[in-house]
Structure formats: structure tokens, C-alpha cells
Amino acid sequence: MIAGMNRHLWKSQLTPYEADYARWCVEQGALLRAGRLDVLDRENLAEEIESLGRSQEDEIESRLNVLLVHLLKWKYQPEGRTGSWEGSIVEQRSRLLGRLTKSPSLKAHPASVLADEYISARLKASGETGLPRALFPEVCPFTIQQVLDSSFFPENR
Incomplete structure (x- = not known):
């Protein structure tokens, strides 16, 4: 399902980081697993990974x-x-x-x-x-x- 969606459709359906953090995490994980690096929220994802180290x-x-x-x-x-x-x-x-x-x-x-x-x-x-x-x-x-x-x-x- 994820791999077949085009980039525009994915961008319009993704939950913004600020709108629903838990859902955003699930979506970003699914995108990573599917290899959809082109639609990842790279900036927020990088900040979240860095914050794991700080935690x-x-x-x-x-x-x-x-x-x-x-x-x-x-x-x-x-x-x-x-x-x-x-x-x-x-x-x-x-x-x-x-x-x-x-x-x-x-x-x-x-x-x-x-x-x-x-x-x-x-x-x-x-x-x-x-x-x-x-x-x-x-x-x-x-x-x-x-x-x-x-x-x-x-x-x-």
C-alpha cells in the first residue's frame, strides 16, 4: 500500500508533526520501513532521533x-x-x-x-x-x- 502511493498523495495525507505526534511517529516508521525516504519529515525525524540520545x-x-x-x-x-x-x-x-x-x-x-x-x-x-x-x-x-x-x-x- 505505502510503496504504491505517489509522492503527492503521500504528502497530502501525512499527519503533520504538530497535529498528532503519536500518529506522526507511526507514519514516519511505516515510511522508513517502506523505503519512502522522499516523503519523510526529515527535519523533525532527525530532531526526534537526536532527542532520544539526550533523553x-x-x-x-x-x-x-x-x-x-x-x-x-x-x-x-x-x-x-x-x-x-x-x-x-x-x-x-x-x-x-x-x-x-x-x-x-x-x-x-x-x-x-x-x-x-x-x-x-x-x-x-x-x-x-x-x-x-x-x-x-x-x-x-x-x-x-x-x-x-x-x-x-x-x-x-
């Missing part, structure tokens, strides 16, 4: 942030340690390492954003624990190797 970076940053919050809580509020904190630490590490395994080109990304992610993690940890912000170091007290090390759990203060 991987965003996921790494988000998981790193959650991991840092729980490592800080573990270290600075030992009396509040729970299985859920430990579970979150284990899960975030596992998901981070899984993402890095699937996208080896992003292996250096956690280290490159550690300082930035720590800034907000410090604020979140203070808010979630009720402990004064000044108690938490201004600079991340953990190396990226420690953060990602499945056997690392910070000692008490």
Missing part, C-alpha cells in the same frame, strides 16, 4: 541525583536508614550501570555531571531529612567510583 543523558542525571540523595541520607541520618533507602541505592546503581552498558558512549557522563547533580541532591537531602543544609558538604563527598560501586555505603558522619 538517555537525562535519565542518567535523574538516577544519579536520586542516588546521591539516598547516599547523603544514609551517611548523615543513620538512625533513619530503612530498607527502602538501601533498595533505592541498589536500584539506581543497577539502572545507571545498565544504561551505561547499553550506551557505552555515555560512560563519562555521570562523572561530568556529578558536581551539578550534587548541588540539588544536597538541597533535597536536607529537605527530606530536616537536617540543616550546612551539615552536608558543599562539594560532593563521594567520588563517582564510590557512587557507582555496588558495595559502597557511606559510613556515619
